[in-house]
Structure formats: structure tokens, C-alpha cells
Amino acid sequence: MSKNSLEFEKPIDDLLHQIKKYEDLSSGGKDYKAELQRLRKKLAKVEKEVFGSLTPWQKTQLARHPDRPYPVDYFNMMLDDFVELHGDRRFAEDYAIIGGMGMLEGRPVMIIGNQKGRDTKQKIKYNFGMANPEGYRKSLRLMKLAEKFGKPVITIIDTPGAYPGIGAEERGQSQAIAENLMEMAHLQVPIIAIVTGEGGSGGALALGMGDRVLMLENSVYSVISPESCAAILWRDASKAADAAEPLRLTAQDAYSFKIIDSIIPEPTGGAHRDGKAEATVLKTAIKKHLEELDRFSIDELLENRYNKYRRIGVYEEQ
Amino acid sequence: MSWFNNPKTPKTPVGDKQLKIPEGLWLKCENCKEILYRKELEKNLNVCMKCNYHFRLSASQRLGLIYDNGVYTEFDNNLAAIDPLKFKDSQKYRDRLKNSQENTGLKDALLNTQGKLGGYEMVICAFEFSFMGGSMASVVGEKLSRGMERAIQLKIPFMSISASGGARMQEGLFSLMQMAKTSAAVSAMGRAKIPFISLLTDPTMGGVSASFAMLGDVIIAEPGALIGFAGPRVIEQTMKKPLPEGFQRAEFLLEHGMIDMIVNRGQLRNRLVQILNFFNSQTAGYAGKDACGQCLTV
Ligand SMILES: [Zn+2]
Numbered sequence: 001m002s003k004n005s006l007e008f009e010k011p012i013d014d015l016l017h018q019i020k021k022y023e024d025l026s027s028g029g030k031d032y033k034a035e036l037q038r039l040r041k042k043l044a045k046v047e048k049e050v051f052g053s054l055t056p057w058q059k060t061q062l063a064r065h066p067d068r069p070y071p072v073d074y075f076n077m078m079l080d081d082f083v084e085l086h087g088d089r090r091f092a093e094d095y096a097i098i099g100g101m102g103m104l105e106g107r108p109v110m111i112i113g114n115q116k117g118r119d120t121k122q123k124i125k126y127n128f129g130m131a132n133p134e135g136y137r138k139s140l141r142l143m144k145l146a147e148k149f150g151k152p153v154i155t156i157i158d159t160p161g162a163y164p165g166i167g168a169e170e171r172g173q174s175q176a177i178a179e180n181l182m183e184m185a186h187l188q189v190p191i192i193a194i195v196t197g198e199g200g201s202g203g204a205l206a207l208g209m210g211d212r213v214l215m216l217e218n219s220v221y222s223v224i225s226p227e228s229c230a231a232i233l234w235r236d237a238s239k240a241a242d243a244a245e246p247l248r249l250t251a252q253d254a255y256s257f258k259i260i261d262s263i264i265p266e267p268t269g270g271a272h273r274d275g276k277a278e279a280t281v282l283k284t285a286i287k288k289h290l291e292e293l294d295r296f297s298i299d300e301l302l303e304n305r306y307n308k309y310r311r312i313g314v315y316e317e318q
Numbered sequence: 319m320s321w322f323n324n325p326k327t328p329k330t331p332v333g334d335k336q337l338k339i340p341e342g343l344w345l346k347c348e349n350c351k352e353i354l355y356r357k358e359l360e361k362n363l364n365v366c367m368k369c370n371y372h373f374r375l376s377a378s379q380r381l382g383l384i385y386d387n388g389v390y391t392e393f394d395n396n397l398a399a400i401d402p403l404k405f406k407d408s409q410k411y412r413d414r415l416k417n418s419q420e421n422t423g424l425k426d427a428l429l430n431t432q433g434k435l436g437g438y439e440m441v442i443c444a445f446e447f448s449f450m451g452g453s454m455a456s457v458v459g460e461k462l463s464r465g466m467e468r469a470i471q472l473k474i475p476f477m478s479i480s481a482s483g484g485a486r487m488q489e490g491l492f493s494l495m496q497m498a499k500t501s502a503a504v505s506a507m508g509r510a511k512i513p514f515i516s517l518l519t520d521p522t523m524g525g526v527s528a529s530f531a532m533l534g535d536v537i538i539a540e541p542g543a544l545i546g547f548a549g550p551r552v553i554e555q556t557m558k559k560p561l562p563e564g565f566q567r568a569e570f571l572l573e574h575g576m577i578d579m580i581v582n583r584g585q586l587r588n589r590l591v592q593i594l595n596f597f598n599s600q601t602a603g604y605a606g607k608d609a610c611g612q613c614l615t616v
Contacts, residue, residue: 030517076328106373162528164548164556169566172576173547174527181501182533186509202485202497202528202547209498223494223525224487229553232487248403257402259491309502310463312495313456314402 004066008050008058010041015043047268057241059250062218063197067272071113071156073096077105079281085142094135096127099142110146112139113156130163133176136206140180143187148156152190152290155207184209192286195219211305212289216253217266222249222276347371363583372540372583377429377444380479384437390433394464398425403490411488418449426457430465436591444479450557452488453486454526459496466503480531484524497529504533513597518545536593537566537577
């Protein structure tokens with residue numbers, strides 16, 4: 001059982017634990033078939049109950065699950081020969097964003113993602129996945145490099161947002177994000193953006209413009225974090241669970257709004273229950289979308305990209 | 319460039335003078351607390367005579383001060399929000415919209431207009447801060463995009479006047495995506511070689527500063543304007559230390575190389591005409607057909 005289990009995962013973890021116990025005992029020669037069958041049946045039922053009706057807040061918690069594969073985990077599971085590239089050539093290296101070249105089943109791609117870190121030391125080094133302007137400028141440098149040599153860009157997004165710091169403001173956090181958006185609008189290679197965990201506001205969008213935007217089944221994407229939303233609405237960040245409801249931040253919401261192109265399924269219980277399987281599903285999806293995008297000329301690609309964003313918005317003309 | 323059309327010397331601005339600041343003959347400067355005579359303050363374009371504090375203006379006041387003789391045509395004023403999330407907190411989004419509509423007489427937080435500035439025909443999109451904090455959601459993003467596309471179509475310059483707290487959370491992801499949509503429109507202007515002047519007024523924050531507003535060919539700020547990505551309170555909580563003096567103010571941004579200039583309200587029209595003259599000049603121009611003109615990174 002993971003020490004990181006969420007409250008609503010506990011009954012499932014208990015059952016998994018019991019199943020494991022009987023499996024171990026079975027290997028000792030004694031037969032626990034009936035017992036195991038009963039437990040597996042129960043597990044399926046409980047899983048269906050729990051994961052069939054997750055609240056937006058539970059989805060947010062799953063998206064932030066400490067055991068969930070992070071972008072760099074997907075890099076390692078999906079790519080051959082990943083070569084990390086560092087630095088924005090302006091000011092500093094920002095570990096909150098990681099990027100480089102790699103081969104996706106023989107196909108060269110420039111891949112860029114957020115870095116959150118698992119232990120305290122990493123979390124501090126990666127600034128909890130919150131990039132400074134240098135991170136966005138590094139990502140843009142890599143995108144421009146990809147453009148120069150005609151390689152597609154893949155971005156894997158999992159960040160609480162851009163870092164709200166003094167230095168970040170001094171060095172132009174707004175400018176860095178804005179420039180990414182403008183450049184990604186006319187970058188002359190295909191871009192596929194995938195939200196695998198938290199899509200935190202402008203800091204996520206800064207890597208998130210593309211010809212295809214995909215989300216993992218239990219990922220979230222929001223204009224503001226539920227905590228900040230609660231702090232504004234009720235002056236109480238602890239009411240985040242309540243704020244998650246009206247924000248409509250789940251992958252299913254984004255898909256229903258036609259803001260993303262498709263949802264990538266996860267194993268029952270979430271990507272962290274089988275990271276390898278998830279990486280395979282993700283890789284297959286990226287390959288499929290790249291092949292679809294291959295059919296367009298660059299001009300068509302850019303026109304479609306413009307129109308993709310141009311039509312987002314709902315209003316009435318009275 | 320074909321947006322050339324008989325530049326004239328700018329006239330003294332004649333704005334509409336309906337102020338939204340408190341009624342009465344006298345009022346207190348929000349900055350230096352000096353008691354000011356309202357008539358005199360208005361004559362001074364709502365800039366404090368003692369400390370140069372620039373009072374916030376409505377969108378129509380701004381346009382009145384900038385366009386020749388304060389004359390302009392408004393476009394797309396029939397666009398209204400439709401609450402895609404059915405957002406409700408202590409109050410329904412629909413009710414917030416209705417209140418703002420009643421208070422401002424506008425349908426949403428942006429005016430998309432066209433008129434002449436120093437004789438040059440141009441498009442200006444101006445934010446109305448008193449409409450839900452000038453927040454950007456579907457209607458604002460759509461009107462900005464239409465404004466920029468009209469500038470491209472007519473080959474005339476574009477200007478934005480920002481006064482906004484950022485993206486409007488009541489439209490969720492739709493609001494966030496307006497950052498992408500408007501930045502894509504700026505990219506289209508760049509390729510069409512349409513000059514884009516961005517005026518940042520108090521405040522220009524969050525999703526507005528982190529999209530089209532920071533992408534101007536020339537970026538001008540009003541003195542003292544608060545400009546930034548994250549709100550000062552959030553930053554203070556994150557850093558757990560007091561913010562430096564003047565943090566995120568226009569002067570701070572100029573110091574850090576983020577904007578081109580700070581211009582007093584009284585000098586703004588002259589400055590704008592100088593800039594438009596430069597872009598419009600046909601003397602010894604070069605075609606530069608492949609230069610993006612905006613890409614800082616090659
Ligand atoms: Zn004063």
C-alpha cells in the first residue's frame with residue numbers, strides 16, 4: 001500500500017493488500033481460490049463505485065497524486081535516446097521545465113515538460129513544478145530549434161502554474177508566457193500538447209498551444225486553482241473542494257467544451273496504478289496524431305491552428 | 319504602407335468629461351490625499367495636480383482623450399456573455415454580468431472601436447475596468463480578435479488600452495483560452511506588418527498582461543500603473559517577505575526592461591502620433607518580407 005494513498009483510494013488499497021496477501025499464501029501451496037475470487041469481485045465493484053463517480057475535487061487530487069507518473073517519467077518510458085538540453089541562453093537554467101531531443105519509435109521529436117520532483121530535495125530544485133521566465137524561454141528556445149530542423153514538438157504538462165515570485169516578475173513572467181503563446185501560434189512544425197496531471201492556468205497554457213491538445217482521463221485544466229478560487233470567493237483556501245465544482249476543470253469538461261481534441265484513457269484507479277501501461281497508451285496516441293498532422297502542409301497546419309483557437313469562446317450576438 | 323492617409327497635426331484632446339469618481343465639488347487624491355477641486359482635476363485629465371497620480375478612467379473617457387476630437391465608431395457592441403459554466407458562487411455569474419451591465423451601460427468589459435488619431439485611421443480596443451475588473455472572457459477575447467483582424471484587413475494600426483485584473487474565472491477554461499486566441503491574433507498582425515501599440519494602465523495583470531498586452535511592438539505604460547503576472551498579495555504570501563518599494567509599478571517595469579516608455583496622460587496623444595509617423599513613413603523603407611518583426615528568438 002502506498003503511503004501516498006488518497007482518502008477515497010483507501011478501501012481499494014485495503015482490498016489490493018488483502019489480495020496480495022492471499023496470493024502470497026497461495027504460492028506456499030495452499031489453495032485460496034475461492035477467497036481470492038471473492039476479493040477480486042469485491043475490488044471490481046468498489047473500483048467501479050469509487051472511480052465511476054469521482055467528484056471534480058477527487059479528480060484534482062488524482063491529477064496531483066504523488067505517485068502519478070510525471071512528464072519526465074513519460075519521457076523515459078516513451079522515448080529512446082533522450083538528450084536533455086539546458087538553459088535559456090539569457091539568464092539561467094530553470095529545472096522546473098525539462099526538455100530535449102528524443103526518438104519516439106524511430107521518429108525524432110523535441111519534447112518539453114514540467115518537472116515537479118518527488119522528494120523534498122527535488123521539489124525544491126524543481127520549484128514544485130512552477131517555472132520562472134527562464135523555463136518558458138528555455139522551452140521556446142527548444143521549440144525554435146525544432147522548427148529550424150523541422151522536428152515536431154511534444155509538450156507534456158503537469159504544473160500548478162507559473163511561479164509567483166519577485167524575481168519572476170522582475171524578469172518578465174508575463175512577457176515570457178505571452179511570447180510563448182505568440183510564437184507557438186506560428187511555429188512552423190506540428191505541436192502536440194498533452195496535459196497529464198495539473199494544467200495550472202497561464203503557466204500551463206504557456207506550453208499548451210498546439211495543433212492537438214490532449215488530456216489524460218484524470219487530469220485537470222483550469223484558469224485558476226481551486227485553492228486560489230476559494231481564496232477569492234470565500235477568502236478561505238481550505239474550501240478548494242467546493243471551488244473545484246463550478247470551475248469545470250476536468251478533462252471531460254474540457255472535451256465537452258471542445259477545447260481539447262481528445263481524452264486519453266487511464267487504467268482503472270488512475271495512471272499511477274500502471275504507469276507503464278499509461279505510457280504505452282500515450283505513445284500510441286502521440287504517434288496517431290503525428291501521423292494525422294503529417295497530412296497537412298505547414299500553411300494548412302498554421303491556418304488550422306489559428307482557427308482552432310480563433311473559434312474558442314461562447315457568446316451571443318444580440 | 320496603405321494605412322497612409324493624410325496625417326494632421328494633433329489637436330488638443332477633447333474628452334467626454336463624465337467622471338465616475340465620487341460626486342461633489344471636491345475630492346481627495348487616492349495617492350497623496352490632497353484635497354482637489356474637481357473641475358480643476360478634470361481639466362488636468364484626471365491627473366493629480368500635486369503628485370501626478372493618474373486616476374483611473376473609463377474606456378470611453380480614454381478613447382475620448384485619444385481619438386481626434388474624441389470621435390470614434392464602436393464595433394461589435396452587440397456581443398454578450400452567455401455563462402457557459404453556469405457559474406455560481408455567492409452570486410450567479412449572470413447576476414454579476416447584469417449588475418456590471420447596469421452600472422457601466424456596456425455589455426462586457428471591452429470597447430472595440432475605430433477612428434482617427436493624428437489623422438491616421440486606426441483600431442483601438444479599450445478595457446472597461448469597472449466591468450467585473452476589466453476581466454477577459456469570451457466576449458473580450460472575441461472583440462479583441464475582431465479588432466485585430468479588422469486592422470489587418472484595413473491595413474491600419476492597432477492599439478490596445480489595458481485595464482484588467484486578468485482572465486475571468488467565471489468562464490473557466492474559455493477565459494484562459496482567450497490568452498491563446500488573442501496572442502495568435504497578435505502573431506497574425508505581426509506577419510501582416512500591422513503596427514501594434516499596447517498601452518498598459520492601472521492595473522494590467524494576470525492573463526491580460528501574460529498575453530496580447532505584453533506583445534505590443536511598442537509598449538507604453540501610464541505612470542504608477544500596476545503591471546504584472548501574479549498579484550502582489552499572492553507573491554508576498556509565496557515569498558514570505560515584504561515586496562520591494564514600487565514593485566510591479568510602471569517605473570519598476572521600465573527599470574527592468576519590460577516596457578518602452580512611461581508617458582503622462584497629457585503627453586500621450588503627441589507621443590502616439592510620433593510613433594504612428596514612424597511606422598507610416600515611406601521614406602527609405604525596406605520591404606523586409608521575411609522578418610517577423612516580433613520574434614525575439616530566432
Ligand atoms: Zn495626488
